[in-house]
Amino acid sequence: MPVTVVAAKPTGEVKGNFRFIVNLTDPVFRGFHHGRKKHDDDLEAVLERSRAAGVRSMILTGGSLHESREALELAKQHDFYATVGCHPTRSKQFDQFKGGPEAYLAALDRLIGENMKGKGRVVAVGECGLDYDRTHFASPEVQKRHFRSQLTLAKKYHLPLFLHSRAAHADFVRILREEGFGENGGRNVGANGGVVHSFTGTTEEVVELMDMGFHISVNGCGMKTADNLTAAKAIRPEKIMFETDAPWCSMTSTHASNPHLSQLPANLRALYFPQAMKPESFVYGRPVKGRNEPSAVGGVAWVVHRLNEGVPLEKVTEKAWKNTIELFGLHELAEK
Numbered sequence: 001m002p003v004t005v006v007a008a009k010p011t012g013e014v015k016g017n018f019r020f021i022v023n024l025t026d027p028v029f030r031g032f033h034h035g036r037k038k039h040d041d042d043l044e045a046v047l048e049r050s051r052a053a054g055v056r057s058m059i060l061t062g063g064s065l066h067e068s069r070e071a072l073e074l075a076k077q078h079d080f081y082a083t084v085g086c087h088p089t090r091s092k093q094f095d096q097f098k099g100g101p102e103a104y105l106a107a108l109d110r111l112i113g114e115n116m117k118g119k120g121r122v123v124a125v126g127e128c129g130l131d132y133d134r135t136h137f138a139s140p141e142v143q144k145r146h147f148r149s150q151l152t153l154a155k156k157y158h159l160p161l162f163l164h165s166r167a168a169h170a171d172f173v174r175i176l177r178e179e180g181f182g183e184n185g186g187r188n189v190g191a192n193g194g195v196v197h198s199f200t201g202t203t204e205e206v207v208e209l210m211d212m213g214f215h216i217s218v219n220g221c222g223m224k225t226a227d228n229l230t231a232a233k234a235i236r237p238e239k240i241m242f243e244t245d246a247p248w249c250s251m252t253s254t255h256a257s258n259p260h261l262s263q264l265p266a267n268l269r270a271l272y273f274p275q276a277m278k279p280e281s282f283v284y285g286r287p288v289k290g291r292n293e294p295s296a297v298g299g300v301a302w303v304v305h306r307l308n309e310g311v312p313l314e315k316v317t318e319k320a321w322k323n324t325i326e327l328f329g330l331h332e333l334a335e336k
Helices: 043-052 065-078 092-096 101-113 140-157 169-178 184-189 203-211 226-233 266-272 294-307 313-328
Strands: 018-022 055-060 081-084 122-131 161-166 194-196 215-218 240-242
Touching (some): 043 055, 043 294, 055 065, 055 294, 065 101, 081 101, 101 122, 122 140, 122 169, 122 194, 140 169, 140 184, 161 169, 203 215, 226 294, 240 294, 240 313, 266 294, 294 313
Parallel strands (some): 018 055, 055 081, 122 161, 161 194, 194 215, 215 240
């Protein structure tokens, strides 16, 4: 079947740099939706749209041992970066692994140790943490045990953490404090800080995590309600990061962020939120409805800019960019 390519020309200059935390290993970027092939593989088109929107690089997140390997392979192909770890909802994999939890942790350990340098390198341990919204996947006790074990890898390799906390703040910070991460991001015990990604918690939680030395990253999921926006506004400039968590956490018309997005200039809207098609009406070069893309991170930055009235968009994006360069040690990007 012929493929129609639709080339979108940027309608305005994008100032500033943007960094995205995305899950490009998800099969939805290869045309598979809920296990069914709906359209052609369009990963390259997704990457092209992200570059047009100002993306300079990406950090691909590993949510399991298998996914971490996939993230590293993709990162090496495209000169991106990757994280290695096990998401709390998948933490039962430690116990189900041949050889048990020790063998699973050792496999993560080897994967990090073998990929600390060069193209597509590991820049963080994670995604790890706690998720009490989805304990049907793994009990709190299982999650806590294997969250704690992964913290040892951050200490061993002096890497930052890529953290997940959902409806579990008290246990989350307790474990971090008990393991030496209560101040300065754990640097006193050999670690190197980290970011609590896809943040949806309270203003009080924002302050506590920042005071412990961690960065906070926001996306569409953290801008659904007025309380979410209040928490996002409380993030100090030196601790803020932006992400999409693509293909999840889209920004929608029902979210509290929408009135701010309605003020997005047309030239930027065309770059961050180009017109999408249903999977059944797929046209190569167009986004797919229901699938968040890396280019949408510009919309996240715009909302934070609007929440901090008087602060120019370029200043907001540049600060998040510099925070990311420093935390993850992406100094080669600063030289480009």
